[in-house]
Amino acid sequence: MALNDIEKLLEKYNNAETSQQEEAQLKAYFASDNVASHLEHYKPLFQYFSQSQQEQFTKDVPLKTKKNTKLYQWISVAAVIVLMLGFLIPSLSQDQKTTWADYSEEEQQMYLETKQALAMLSSNFNEGTSSLNALELASENFNEGLERASFVTEFSETTNKLLKN
Amino acid sequence: MxxxxxxxxxxxxxxxxxxxxxxxxxxxxxxxxxxxxxxxxxxxxxxxxxxxxxxxxxxxxxxxxxxxxxxxxxxxxxxxxxxxxYTDNSSSLQKQVEARDSVDWVSKIIEDLPEQQKIIIQLRDIEEYDYAEIAKMLDMNETAVRVNLSRARKTIREKLTNTHQYGIK
The missing domain is CATH 1.10.1740.10 (RNA polymerase sigma factor, region 2, helix turn helix motif)
Structure with a gap:
């Protein structure tokens, strides 16, 4: 392209009157190697423009995060509800029957029967322990026998000594 | 969506x-x-x-x-x-090294412009939007965009010419 045209274009460019095509022409001219020496100082400008166009956004955008936070919110709500139920349930169950008169006749009878049965069981256990006393007696006799036997060993020791002499 | x-x-x-x-x-x-x-x-x-x-x-x-x-x-x-x-560009290494300082200088000049002009230079010279689009984006009329752009370009030209002539970095 003729130098004259470029100068005209530059003038238009500085007055912001150029179209996009004309600006593209300018960019192409200044990207080439044969730039007129008196226009040399425009070169870095257009170089800078085309360089800046290359720059890219490389960071990832976490689009999913919003959903996760929502889920966490609901989990915390659920946790609070569970806690409140934990306090509520024991306080509800406090008004249970507590005295003997509160139970029906049938329940009272059942209670007495089980009490009797347990008493029988325990008396049988006691009988069992009393029969164990006999065994205790037998063990005492054994101990006596062992003491006697120790006399015998003592006797044998003294006879051995006598034999040595 | x-x-x-x-x-x-x-x-x-x-x-x-x-x-x-x-x-x-x-x-x-x-x-x-x-x-x-x-x-x-x-x-x-x-x-x-x-x-x-x-x-x-x-x-x-x-x-x-x-x-x-x-x-x-x-x-x-x-x-x-x-x-x-500014490390990443397509021109050859030697050219890149040569141009690097002056290209750096351009970015400094643009940095010194008022915000409005910075935005317009960015939208017009780098992103290559047409005037109508820029006017719409910035909620201005087209003439105002052109005036601002012209001012910005002239400022840049002036500063570039100065550095070029005096070799000031």
Whole structure:
């Protein structure tokens, strides 16, 4: 392209009157190697423009995060509800029957029967322990026998000594 | 709208959102956070997306507003100014090294422009939107956009010519 045209274009460019095509022409001219020496100082400008166009956004955008936070919110709500139920349930169950008169006749009878049965069981256990006393007696006799036997060993020791002499 | 649909909708302009955010906030981290925030906002309002007639223009407006808010906020006072992001370009290595300083200089000049002009330069010269779209995004009329753009371009030209002539870095 003729130098004259470029100068005209530059003038238009500085007055912001150029179209996009004309600006593209300018960019192409200044990207080439044969730039007129008196226009040399425009070169870095257009170089800078085309360089800046290359720059890219490389960071990832976490689009999913919003959903996760929502889920966490609901989990915390659920946790609070569970806690409140934990306090509520024991306080509800406090008004249970507590005295003997509160139970029906049938329940009272059942209670007495089980009490009797347990008493029988325990008396049988006691009988069992009393029969164990006999065994205790037998063990005492054994101990006596062992003491006697120790006399015998003592006797044998003294006879051995006598034999040595 | 499912996630895949959303991604295909957002894909074409997420880089533009990021670049505009970076133009305004300078720091790459800040710009990344801002872009993320914008995309999340869109995702949260995905039910309403059908009502917007131009999602891209809407997102760019949102980005502009969000970044200007960030700049005004107290947090922005701790904003890091980091510009070390010019390593990646397609020109040959030697050319790159040669041009690097002057290209760096261009970005500094743009950084010094008022916010409004910065945004317009970004939208016109880098993202190549037409004037009508820019006017709509910024809620201005086309003439005002042209005037601002012309001012910005002339400022840049002046400063560039000065550095070129005096060799001042």
């Amino acid at each position: 499912k996630q895949a649909d959303f991604v295909t909708l957002v894909m074409p302009f997420k880089d533009k959102v990021y670049r505009l955010a970076k133009r305004l906030l300078v720091s790459r981290e800040e710009a990344e956070d801002a872009t993320q925030e914008i995309l999340l906002k869109l995702w949260r309002n995905k039910k309403k997306i059908g009502d917007y007639n131009n999602v891209e223009a809407f997102s760019m407006t949102m980005t502009k507003n969000f970044c200007l808010d960030r700049l005004k906020s107290k947090q922005a006072q701790n904003l890091k100014i980091v510009h070390s992001n």
